Structure formats: structure tokens, C-alpha cells
Amino acid sequence: MTALREYERLEASGLWRPTPEEQRREIIVSIGEATLTITDLNDRALAHWSLAAVERKNPGDFPAIYHPDGDPGETLELAEDETAMIEAIERLRAAISRARPRPGRLRLFGVGASVAAVLAVLLVWLPGAMLRHTVQVVPEIKRQEIGAALLDRIERVAGRACTTPETGPVLDALARRTGVRRLVVLRTGVKAALHLPGGIVLLNRSVIEDYEDPAVAAGHILVERARAQDLDPLAEFLDHGGPVATFRLLTSSHVTQGALDSYAERVLVAPRPALDDESILAAFAEADVPSSPYAYARDITGESVLGLIEADPMAGRDPAPVLPDRDWVLLQGICGG
Structure with a gap:
């Protein structure tokens, strides 16, 4: 993109705040390859924003306030005198917006040019490098959105998740005990456990119902x-979706229903990648959970x-139980027996 080459390594000072609860920090912002890079005054990187996902909160007002698409809590403020940087960001946002396909016959030529540009980029930009870059810059809220969308597609195949008012707090406690954001129990579909983007771990009901020791279920989660x-x-x-899915997420922050459906169908039957014992044992040691019950x-x-x-x-030690007995018995009835 000519506009990107024109502004590469342009820098400006500003104020950055990662969450609404934290104080604003003085930072340096620069434009790199498809990203805004935010660093502290010691040149340590604090955040990377995809240029395609940068939104302006207050068009026409100053200081100019920007945030990543879908995460308005993280903000970047640029004073009115940072004219060059503000102009660069606005021009790049406008250029990216114009490059996106729009419906209608009058847009046909533009759509064809955009498709040609996408194909040209895919030919010269290594898919692996693009994938790694995309994974690095996608914000957590977008990961959670993709994970929730995948869960919805999986539930259409495997059935609705098991849940009761009594077991919700127990699942939350088990999630905290094993260091994941959310646990979902399914009757079928998942062989044992499956990690989705956004910190969602799916569990087959059998890893809960078939064992007396909650360390077995905890082990599947930890692995x-x-x-x-x-x-x-x-x-x-993204690897399953291919370069087109990766490029779409990088430039528009969206994934298609087709990509979600295709991955949901494959991941339920594909074998999970193998892990060495050292990695598994390190996870158990960190969580103070015995590995023998899982083994x-x-x-x-x-x-x-x-x-x-x-x-x-945990051999020779007396770690805290994964869950109290009462909670474990309650959780074993989450799918209604």
C-alpha cells in the first residue's frame, strides 16, 4: 500500500490507557507494517494495533481518541498539534475502508481490483508470517468473540451445553483452579477436552461423570x-481457514460463517496435537494438581x-483438593445423570 510506505516509521507522542481503570501513560506511537506500535519512553513495546481495526472515538474533536475495534476501553490520545500522525492514521483508515468490497454494480470494478490486490499480497507475503502477525495483534475481546461463535456452531452439532444454576459456580471454581477463563460441558461431540480461542475449554461429560477424583477432569483441562x-x-x-481467512481477520476483524462451520466440523474429529511429558508435568506442577489420576x-x-x-x-505432598467433595458430586449431575 503506497500510503503505508509513505508513513512507515512516523512517530508521535501521546497518552495510552490499556483499560478504563488504569491511568493514562505518556507513550510513543509509530506506524509500522500494517500496525500501530505503542512503546514507552524507554522504547519497550506496550501494544500493537492492527491498522485495519483502529477506530476513532471522537471524529473531528481533539485530542483525537483512538481504540481497537471492539475494545473501546483501551485508548490512545493524540493532541491537536500531532497533525502528521493524525493525518496519517486517518488517511490509512480511509484507504483501508475504500479497499473493502461494497455491493452494487458501480462497485464491480473496485471489487475486482480489491480481489486482485488480495491475491497479489498472498503471493508475495508468506502465509505463515501473516498468520503469526495476525495472532499477535488480534485483541483478547475479538478472540473471545471468535471462541463464542465457534461454541455456537459446535453446539449445533453436539447439542446444547449442560448447565444448571447449582453447577455454574462450581464450574467457575474449577476454571479458576485450573487457570482458564470458562468451562463448558457437552454431552457428545468432544472426545475429552478442547480449547477454543478466548480461553474457552470444552469438556465431555464423561471426564466428570466417570471418575470419583476431580483431578482427572482438572488434568484434561490443564493439558x-x-x-x-x-x-x-x-x-x-486460522491455519485451517487458510490465508484468505487470516487476511480477512487482519484487515476487517471479521471471520465468515463458512470458516467457523468448517473448523467446528473438523476440530471435533481431528486428533489433538501431542504434548511431551515435560510440558504436561509443568502444567500440573504450576496448578498443584497430581498427574497420576489423569494418567x-x-x-x-x-x-x-x-x-x-x-x-x-504432587507425589509425597498433600495438595489442596481440586474441588470439595460436595461440589464435585454436584458437578457430576450437571448433565442430568
Whole structure:
């Protein structure tokens, strides 16, 4: 994009606030390859915003206030005298907006030019590099939105999630105990556990109903969390969708229903990527959860999971229970028996 090359490495000072509860900080903002980079006065990176997802909160007013699409709580303020940076951002936003396809016959030529531009970019920009960049700049609120959309598509195949008023707080407690944002229990579809973008972990009812020890369910959650640290769930989704899905999310902050449906159908049947014992044991040690119950649940003979049994980080210790007995018994009835 000519406009992007014209403004590469343009810098300005401003005020940045990551959340409404925090104080504004003096920062330096610069324009790089498809992103606004926000750094502190010691040149340490604080945030990366995709240029395609930058919104202005107060058009025409000053100081100019910008935020990432979908996250108005994180703001960047630029004073009126930072004319060059404000003009650059507005020009780039306008250029990106014009490049997006619009309906109607009069837009046909523009649509064709946009498609040609997309294809040209995909040919010269390595898909792997584009994917890694997209995963880096997508805000957490967008991850949660994609995860919720995937959950909706999965529930259409596997059935609605199990839930009761009594078990909601227990699931929340188990999520906090294992370090994930949200737990969802399904009757079918998921083999054991599955991590979606946005910190959502799906559990098959069997990992709760078939075992007396809640450490088994906790183990499945911890393994999925460790797997997500090794391979970002958003990267899994975009890798399946291909370069077009990645480019669409990077430039418009949107994903198509087709991409969601295709991934939801595949991820329920595809084997989960393998993890080494070292990564698994580190996750159990961090959460103070014994690994042996999970290991024996995978292989009752213990032969194929000997490393997880012999190196159990809680062996010889008395860790706090994953859940109180009453809560675990209550959770085992979440799907109605």
C-alpha cells in the first residue's frame, strides 16, 4: 500500500490507557507494517494495533481518541498539534475502508481490483508470517468473540451445553483452579477436552461423570491449557481457514460463517496435537494438581503414561483438593445423570 510506505516509521507522542481503570501513560506511537506500535519512553513495546481495526472515538474533536475495534476501553490520545500522525492514521483508515468490497454494480470494478490486490499480497507475503502477525495483534475481546461463535456452531452439532444454576459456580471454581477463563460441558461431540480461542475449554461429560477424583477432569483441562500455550487456538483456527481467512481477520476483524462451520466440523474429529511429558508435568506442577489420576484415566495399566506417574509433581505432598467433595458430586449431575 503506497500510503503505508509513505508513513512507515512516523512517530508521535501521546497518552495510552490499556483499560478504563488504569491511568493514562505518556507513550510513543509509530506506524509500522500494517500496525500501530505503542512503546514507552524507554522504547519497550506496550501494544500493537492492527491498522485495519483502529477506530476513532471522537471524529473531528481533539485530542483525537483512538481504540481497537471492539475494545473501546483501551485508548490512545493524540493532541491537536500531532497533525502528521493524525493525518496519517486517518488517511490509512480511509484507504483501508475504500479497499473493502461494497455491493452494487458501480462497485464491480473496485471489487475486482480489491480481489486482485488480495491475491497479489498472498503471493508475495508468506502465509505463515501473516498468520503469526495476525495472532499477535488480534485483541483478547475479538478472540473471545471468535471462541463464542465457534461454541455456537459446535453446539449445533453436539447439542446444547449442560448447565444448571447449582453447577455454574462450581464450574467457575474449577476454571479458576485450573487457570482458564470458562468451562463448558457437552454431552457428545468432544472426545475429552478442547480449547477454543478466548480461553474457552470444552469438556465431555464423561471426564466428570466417570471418575470419583476431580483431578482427572482438572488434568484434561490443564493439558488443553498447556497445548494452547504450545499452539495458540486462534492460530489453529486460522491455519485451517487458510490465508484468505487470516487476511480477512487482519484487515476487517471479521471471520465468515463458512470458516467457523468448517473448523467446528473438523476440530471435533481431528486428533489433538501431542504434548511431551515435560510440558504436561509443568502444567500440573504450576496448578498443584497430581498427574497420576489423569494418567491412569488415560491408561488404566499405566504402561503408556509411566512418565506422568513416576514424575507426579504432587507425589509425597498433600495438595489442596481440586474441588470439595460436595461440589464435585454436584458437578457430576450437571448433565442430568
